[in-house]
Amino acid sequence: MKTRLLLVLLGLFAFLSGESHAQTWPTRPIQIVVSFGAGGTADILARIIGDKLSRALGQPVVIDNRPGAGGNVGAAAVARAAPDGYTLLMSGSPTHSVGPYLFKNLSYDPMRDVPPIAMVAVAPNLLVVKSSLPVKSVKDLVELARAKPGTVTFSSAGIGTSGYLAAELLKAKAGLDISHVPYKSGPEAVTGVISGNVTFIFFTLPSLLPQVESGQLRALAIASANRSPLVPNVPTITEAGFPGFDVIAWFALFAPRGTPAPVVARLSAEIKKIVAMDDVREKMAKLGAEPKYLSPEGVTDFVAAEAPTWRTLLKDMKPAGK
Numbered sequence: 001m002k003t004r005l006l007l008v009l010l011g012l013f014a015f016l017s018g019e020s021h022a023q024t025w026p027t028r029p030i031q032i033v034v035s036f037g038a039g040g041t042a043d044i045l046a047r048i049i050g051d052k053l054s055r056a057l058g059q060p061v062v063i064d065n066r067p068g069a070g071g072n073v074g075a076a077a078v079a080r081a082a083p084d085g086y087t088l089l090m091s092g093s094p095t096h097s098v099g100p101y102l103f104k105n106l107s108y109d110p111m112r113d114v115p116p117i118a119m120v121a122v123a124p125n126l127l128v129v130k131s132s133l134p135v136k137s138v139k140d141l142v143e144l145a146r147a148k149p150g151t152v153t154f155s156s157a158g159i160g161t162s163g164y165l166a167a168e169l170l171k172a173k174a175g176l177d178i179s180h181v182p183y184k185s186g187p188e189a190v191t192g193v194i195s196g197n198v199t200f201i202f203f204t205l206p207s208l209l210p211q212v213e214s215g216q217l218r219a220l221a222i223a224s225a226n227r228s229p230l231v232p233n234v235p236t237i238t239e240a241g242f243p244g245f246d247v248i249a250w251f252a253l254f255a256p257r258g259t260p261a262p263v264v265a266r267l268s269a270e271i272k273k274i275v276a277m278d279d280v281r282e283k284m285a286k287l288g289a290e291p292k293y294l295s296p297e298g299v300t301d302f303v304a305a306e307a308p309t310w311r312t313l314l315k316d317m318k319p320a321g322k
Helices: 002-024 041-057 069-080 093-102 138-147 162-174 186-194 205-214 261-276 278-287 296-317
Strands: 030-034 061-065 087-092 116-130 153-156 179-182 200-204 217-222 248-254 290-294
Touching: 030 041, 030 069, 041 061, 041 087, 041 116, 041 205, 041 248, 041 261, 041 278, 069 087, 069 093, 087 093, 093 162, 093 248, 093 296, 116 138, 116 162, 116 186, 116 205, 116 261, 116 296, 138 162, 138 217, 153 162, 153 186, 162 179, 162 200, 162 248, 162 296, 179 186, 186 200, 186 205, 186 217, 200 205, 205 217, 205 278, 261 278, 261 290, 278 290, 290 296
Parallel strands: 030 061, 030 087, 153 179, 153 200
Antiparallel strands: 087 248, 116 200, 116 217, 116 248, 116 290
């Protein structure tokens, strides 16, 4: 009986402490750790959301890029951070849906140790090659890979990213002998294609649009189920002959386990407002991203539904570069 009473009192104390913290929070700058490199879609979205959060909360929001290991460097750092509402994570499927099935020795459990605050956006992946490469369609790329097995390469921002998964899925569906070249960040992986060091990349549309529009890169196909209004003349992978191809990237904010519930609720409510703002939706649309708010429970359900799909695909694909 005494033990039960003690537990109740401890729980009440924790709740009251969280309420007290939430009433004074925030009193200093908030840090958003981006688990991918500067200039990538996650980074761009973090800066859009961070700017609005700063205005809503009355404190600076600082972006800290910590790329590496498919997003796990940044996510692990946030898992170790104090759960006080001052350190957040911008990430998505690489760390929370895919990572547990790719990396067997993770130092943290993504959904348990860095649970969600809110989803902010989704973005399709674009398949591109260097413009000077004599490849103008998915068919051409597949024929090149089959004619020269083992020589065609693809880059990514790391194993487990949506672009990596899209390339592995194409590899499996077309039966190709191609190699993965991982980079520390998405922009570096894109540069690898522009420089000619790598044959192709699947990467999020927002990050590739400038290079496609400038003529440095040629878009072959989009990896989503439907075409994008930003590149309406670019066919889907399904249209190119590989049915059921739909690989999108999603982005959400997370916080260390134990962050006071009132703080998480406040952040989630603010993000819901931000994602609905006309100027934010316009900025995202110009980038090729679609605003998409989900609550902490909604993100949890989303991951629970998505993760088994990737587990099955990864098992069947025998991914390269592991």
